[in-house]
Amino acid sequence: xxxxxxxxxxxxxxxxxxxxxxxxxxxxxxxxxxxxxxIWLALKLSPTTFGIFDAFAGEDDRHAHLSxxxxxxxxxxxxxxLASPPSIESIDVLGMKNQLP
Numbered sequence: 001x002x003x004x005x006x007x008x009x010x011x012x013x014x015x016x017x018x019x020x021x022x023x024x025x026x027x028x029x030x031x032x033x034x035x036x037x038x039i040w041l042a043l044k045l046s047p048t049t050f051g052i053f054d055a056f057a058g059e060d061d062r063h064a065h066l067s068x069x070x071x072x073x074x075x076x077x078x079x080x081x082l083a084s085p086p087s088i089e090s091i092d093v094l095g096m097k098n099q100l101p
Contacts, residue, residue, distance in 0.1 A: 002057060002096050005093050009049065016080070020082070030069050037055075039054055040054040
């Protein structure tokens with residue numbers, strides 16, 4: 001059961017919008033390799049604002065993700081790509097529907 005999540009807001013520096021989008025594309029492949037991250041979404045909220053939503057079975061899995069490859073890669077490129085540090089919000093999941101037609 002999914003009980004924990006993260007929402008990360010990323011604001012691209014002017015001219016770095018494609019770099020952020022490309023990073024998120026590469027992040028999908030990294031997320032696929034994380035067995036403790038069953039849900040991972042890369043989002044474009046506006047021309048310069050991006051986001052990541054990911055969800056986990058519990059706190060240990062969320063913590064593992066925050067200290068994993070995606071987080072390390074993001075922080076390594078943040079100064080170059082982002083106008084401000086990533087905004088990371090921890091979320092408790094109260095309910096979820098995940099059903100494909």
